[in-house]
Amino acid sequence: MHISDLAAAAGVTVKAVRYYESQGLLKPQREANGYRTYGAEDVIVVREVKALLSLGLTAEQTYPFIECLRAGNDRADVCPASLTAYRARIAEVDRRIAELTELRAKLADLLTDAENWRTKV
Amino acid sequence: MHISDLAAAAGVTVKAVRYYESQGLLKPQREANGYRTYGAEDVIVVREVKALLSLGLTAEQTYPFIECLRAGNDRADVCPASLTAYRARIAEVDRRIAELTELRAKLADLLTDAENWRTKV
DNA sequence: CTAAACCCTGCCCCCAGGGTCAAGGTCAAG
DNA sequence: CTTGACCTTGACCCTGGGGGCAGGGTTTAG
Numbered sequence: 001m002h003i004s005d006l007a008a009a010a011g012v013t014v015k016a017v018r019y020y021e022s023q024g025l026l027k028p029q030r031e032a033n034g035y036r037t038y039g040a041e042d043v044i045v046v047r048e049v050k051a052l053l054s055l056g057l058t059a060e061q062t063y064p065f066i067e068c069l070r071a072g073n074d075r076a077d078v079c080p081a082s083l084t085a086y087r088a089r090i091a092e093v094d095r096r097i098a099e100l101t102e103l104r105a106k107l108a109d110l111l112t113d114a115e116n117w118r119t120k121v
Numbered sequence: 122m123h124i125s126d127l128a129a130a131a132g133v134t135v136k137a138v139r140y141y142e143s144q145g146l147l148k149p150q151r152e153a154n155g156y157r158t159y160g161a162e163d164v165i166v167v168r169e170v171k172a173l174l175s176l177g178l179t180a181e182q183t184y185p186f187i188e189c190l191r192a193g194n195d196r197a198d199v200c201p202a203s204l205t206a207y208r209a210r211i212a213e214v215d216r217r218i219a220e221l222t223e224l225r226a227k228l229a230d231l232l233t234d235a236e237n238w239r240t241k242v
Numbered sequence: 243c244t245a246a247a248c249c250c251t252g253c254c255c256c257c258a259g260g261g262t263c264a265a266g267g268t269c270a271a272g
Numbered sequence: 273c274t275t276g277a278c279c280t281t282g283a284c285c286c287t288g289g290g291g292g293c294a295g296g297g298t299t300t301a302g
Binding site: 134136137139140144154155156174179180 | 289
């Protein structure tokens with residue numbers, strides 16, 4: 001299959017597929033005319049990458065998952081490295097939520113303050 | 122004062138000051154040799170921009186605050202436009218926290234699922 | 243006079259692609 | 273055989289808030 005078939009099958013753009021390749025996540029064959037050729041397993045890989053990116057992982061962080069797939073597993077997240085990556089991402093999200101919660105409080109204080117100042121004057 | 126004096130006084134880097142200028146937040150005079158010259162009021166502006174950026178606003182979104190200062194107000198956040206910007210940012214943060222909370226739940230589910238799959242096999 | 247310390251502009255880098263382009267390949271209809 | 277539609281390729285610029293570096297001009301102190 002050609003790149004647009006893969007992109008359509010996996011629900012991403014052609015541009016995204018080429019980007020994944022540039023990140024080392026795909027290594028398609030090339031036809032004589034230079035066109036990239038993909039196999040059915042690449043659809044699974046691209047879907048997985050898409051899903052992981054939507055969870056906020058970076059392209060680099062999807063590496064262990066893809067390796068897990070390539071190692072012959074049905075699921076990308078059953079390898080120890082994948083579990084570690086999940087836990088790291090959860091910790092990251094928790095940290096971010098804490099930061100934003102604190103930020104929210106700061107903003108609310110600033111807003112209240114500014115409003116009070118206005119009624120005072 | 123020159124750019125490094127301003128940067129030191131406001132607690133930012135020289136690079137940041139030049140970036141703020143490129144975003145239209147500062148319009149320094151130029152000496153004959155091309156050096157930028159700033160007044161004491163610019164220190165206030167840069168401090169304000171720095172504070173607002175740390176609250177997660179974009180450089181563009183700091184515009185109303187700076188205008189408020191330039192209009193002669195002692196505080197950048199007492200103008201109606203500033204209050205609106207605060208509220209918009211709070212809403213944005215709330216949305217982001219909700220997103221991340223949902224994402225956190227998804228990740229926790231995936232992790233549990235992957236762990237169970239492993240003990241099962 | 244010279245060296246340090248400052249200033250200038252301009253370029254490349256991040257991240258995950260989006261947009262656009264010129265060039266060339268492929269396949270069907272006419 | 274040619275035209276047109278559609279596909280592919282690589283290459284370039286863009287995002288936000290600067291960091292880092294290059295290569296040059298300027299100023300100030302010793």
